[in-house]
Amino acid sequence: MAKKKTLFECQACGFQSPRWMGKCPNCGEWESLIELNAEQIKFLKETRSSGTAATGAKARPITEIDEENFLRFPSGSRELDLVLGGGIVPGSLTLIGGSPGIGKSTLLLKIAGNLAREGKSVLYVSGEESAGQIKLRANRLDANHEKLYLLSEINLESVLSEIDKRDYDFLVIDSIQTLYSDETPSAPGSVTQVRTITFELMRLAKSRELPVFIIGHITKEGSIAGPRVLEHMVDTVLYFEGDSNSELRLLRGFKNRFGSTNEVGIFEMRRDGLQDAASFAGRFFDKEKLQAGSALTVIMEGSRPIIIEIQALVAEAYGHPKRSSTGYDNNRLQMLLALLEKKLDLPLGTYDVFINVSGGIRINEPAADLAVIAAILSSYRDRELSAETLFLGEVSLTGEVREVPALAQRLREIETQGFKKLVLPAKPLEATKIKCYLASDVAKIVEWIFV
Numbered sequence: 001m002a003k004k005k006t007l008f009e010c011q012a013c014g015f016q017s018p019r020w021m022g023k024c025p026n027c028g029e030w031e032s033l034i035e036l037n038a039e040q041i042k043f044l045k046e047t048r049s050s051g052t053a054a055t056g057a058k059a060r061p062i063t064e065i066d067e068e069n070f071l072r073f074p075s076g077s078r079e080l081d082l083v084l085g086g087g088i089v090p091g092s093l094t095l096i097g098g099s100p101g102i103g104k105s106t107l108l109l110k111i112a113g114n115l116a117r118e119g120k121s122v123l124y125v126s127g128e129e130s131a132g133q134i135k136l137r138a139n140r141l142d143a144n145h146e147k148l149y150l151l152s153e154i155n156l157e158s159v160l161s162e163i164d165k166r167d168y169d170f171l172v173i174d175s176i177q178t179l180y181s182d183e184t185p186s187a188p189g190s191v192t193q194v195r196t197i198t199f200e201l202m203r204l205a206k207s208r209e210l211p212v213f214i215i216g217h218i219t220k221e222g223s224i225a226g227p228r229v230l231e232h233m234v235d236t237v238l239y240f241e242g243d244s245n246s247e248l249r250l251l252r253g254f255k256n257r258f259g260s261t262n263e264v265g266i267f268e269m270r271r272d273g274l275q276d277a278a279s280f281a282g283r284f285f286d287k288e289k290l291q292a293g294s295a296l297t298v299i300m301e302g303s304r305p306i307i308i309e310i311q312a313l314v315a316e317a318y319g320h321p322k323r324s325s326t327g328y329d330n331n332r333l334q335m336l337l338a339l340l341e342k343k344l345d346l347p348l349g350t351y352d353v354f355i356n357v358s359g360g361i362r363i364n365e366p367a368a369d370l371a372v373i374a375a376i377l378s379s380y381r382d383r384e385l386s387a388e389t390l391f392l393g394e395v396s397l398t399g400e401v402r403e404v405p406a407l408a409q410r411l412r413e414i415e416t417q418g419f420k421k422l423v424l425p426a427k428p429l430e431a432t433k434i435k436c437y438l439a440s441d442v443a444k445i446v447e448w449i450f451v
Contacts, residue, residue, distance in 0.1 A: 007041050008033040014191045040184075040192060070258055076114025079267055079276045080107070082302070083238060083251050085259015088170075090209040092258065093202050095176075095231065097216045098240030103249050103267065103274045104215045105129075106137065107240075108172045110273050111213075113143025120169035121147050123162065127154040127178030141273040154188065156181040156197050160204070168210060173201065175215040176230070198233045231255065242360045248283060249274065250301075250361065263302035284359035285309035287387045293379030296390045296419075297371035298410045299363055305406070305413035307390070308361055310368060312375035313354040321349060327357030328372065336373055336395060343399045343443050346380065367404040369395035370423065373445060389421040390414060391445075399442040401425040 008017045010033050015026035023030050072087030081087045084094075098104050105126075112122045126134055131150045138144050149166070153159055156179050163171070173179065176197065180188040184196045198214075205212045216230065231237050237255040242248055251265035266277040277283070285296055285307055293312045298305050310328070325333045333355055340346045355372060357363055370393035378385050392410065393401040403426050404410075411432050414422060423437045423445065439445045 005041065007036045009036055009191055011191055014195065034190075036192075072258075075111050076118070077107075077111060077265075077276055079251065079265030080111065082263050083253045083265040084236065085256055085263075088211050089235075089258045090211055091205050092211050092236060093198075093205045093234045094211070094213045094236040094238065095216050095234045096213060096238045096240065097218045099218055102240040102242065103269060104240060105174055106141065106269075106274045107251075107267070108174065108213055108215065109134065109137055109143055110141050110275075112148055112170065112172055113138065113141060113145055115170050116143070116145035116147035119147060121149070121166060122170040122172070123149050123151060123166075123168045124172045124174070125151045125153060125159055126174045127152070128175060137273075140271075154178050154180060156200060157183075160200070163204070163210075171204075171210055171212045173212065173214045175217060177217050194230055195233075198230055202233055241362060246360045248277065248360060260302075266301075284357075284361055290384065290387045292382050292384045293375055295371040295375035295378060295385055297368045297392055298390060298413055299365055299368055300406050300409070301361075303409075305410045306361070307413060307417055307419075308363075308368075309358040310371045310375045311356045311358060312372070312379045313352075313356075314348070314376060314379040315352045317350055317352045322352045322354070324353075325355040327360070327362045328355050328368070329363075332366070332369070333372070335397065336369060336376070339395065339397065339399060339442060340373065340376065344446070348376075348380075351380070365404075366394040367392060369393060370401060370439070370445065373442060374423075377446070386421065388419055389423060390419055392422060392424045393439070395442055401439055401442060401445070 006018060008020050009015070010024040010027065010029065012024060012029040012032045013027035015024050017033060020033055020035065024032050070089045072084075072089055074087050075081055075084070096104050096108065109124065112124050116122045124134065129152070131152050134150050138148070149168075151159065151162055153162075159179070176194060177189040179197050180193050181196050181200070184193050201212050201214065204210060214234070234255075235257045236253065239252050239254055241250040241252060247269045249267040249269060251267065253259075253261040253263060255261060267274045268277045286309070290296075290309070293314070295310050295312075296307060297310060298307045323330065323334055323337065333353070337348050337353060341348050353376065355375070371391040373395065374385060374391045392404060394404055395401055403424075407428055408430050411422075411428060411430060411434060414434055415432065419434065421435050421437065423439050425438065425440050427436055427438060439447075
């Protein structure tokens with residue numbers, strides 16, 4: 001009798017193994033390997049064989065290849081168009097992720113209403129809400145237009161059948177984890193289902209030049225739930241950030257085949273839904289309420305500068321000292337604390353240190369290092385910093401303060417917001433009305449910290 005073949009597949013990353021393991025060696029998830037039945041194994045073999053079939057394509061010199069120009073169309077949202085690289089590309093497959101309640105469905109329903117208002121046929125597919133629930137949200141968002149069609153369905157074949165009935169210009173899937181295909185013998189949200197459905201949506205988008213936007217749930221770690229192959233198959237991956245208790249939301253691009261991933265969109269949750277932030281200047285700091293432990297700096301979010309407030313709390317530790325940061329890299333905080341102990345002889349090893357970036361924004365560049373140190377020293381000495389002074393510079397392991405890029409844009413924003421003083425490592429080449437204080441070494445910051 002032939003020995004029965006077994007195959008186990010990780011439901012988090014898609015790793016396959018002939019035997020069961022408690023921990024996936026690929027992604028590190030526990031209890032995620034599930035045994036596939038005979039039908040599922042047969043389906044995998046068929047898809048692999050069809051995927052490796054010869055296409056007859058021939059290699060050509062790159063000098064003979066014509067450039068492909070993407071004709072984008074606006075989404076009706078200035079911030080979303082900025083993150084996408086200038087607008088929506090026909091035939092693109094975009095994935096939007098974010099924590100529950102952050103505004104993913106609200107944003108896409110608003111975009112769908114904007115496009116329908118411009119005369120484009122839009123299909124909004126929801127597997128989580130009924131058409132009546134979506135209608136209630138559409139009333140609030142002013143997204144009621146004849147060209148916007150709603151479909152409450154979780155079967156992929158039914159969705160594809162509806163698309164064949166009408167020539168749609170835009171498709172929204174809310175969400176990818178709720179869809180299932182009859183051709184795949186697996187539960188909705190599983191690796192096999194997500195892989196199959198994403199491939200079908202990609203084929204649909206490319207063959208019909210139909211832009212498709214997919215909403216994806218995220219895990220506790222903040223990554224898209226399901227296999228990583230989902231992010232590899234789509235053209236664009238966007239993530240919503242921000243505190244659900246705050247009115248501001250940030251939309252970042254982590255992958256974009258049609259543009260840059262440096263830009264960030266800033267939205268504001270209002271009564272009428274998620275709207276482009278009319279003015280984000282001054283949203284992340286308050287000059288009138290600065291206290292000891294607060295320092296200001298200016299960071300670059302894509303092509304635009306934003307002035308933010310960094311708050312520090314240094315308190316005597318009872319037991320093992322704690323180091324915690326919100327919106328700032330905790331490992332970098334540990335490095336800066338060790339540097340302060342060595343260079344300035346501060347006994348921070350017996351103190352708890354907490355760092356918070358106000359406004360729910362997350363810092364992804366080292367230009368805020370000097371401001372973090374200034375906030376720590378201000379809290380440690382319990383002395384308030386000047387509300388007219390900003391701190392800008394990257395701090396190295398040797399204690400050297402280094403220059404940061406895009407200084408001209410940062411200076412213009414500082415002048416616009418009415419600040420008068422700036423502590424930085426080197427004098428700017430551009431003419432400025434701001435009074436600059438030079439601090440090339442971390443030890444010199446003490447001389448200028450209370451200017």
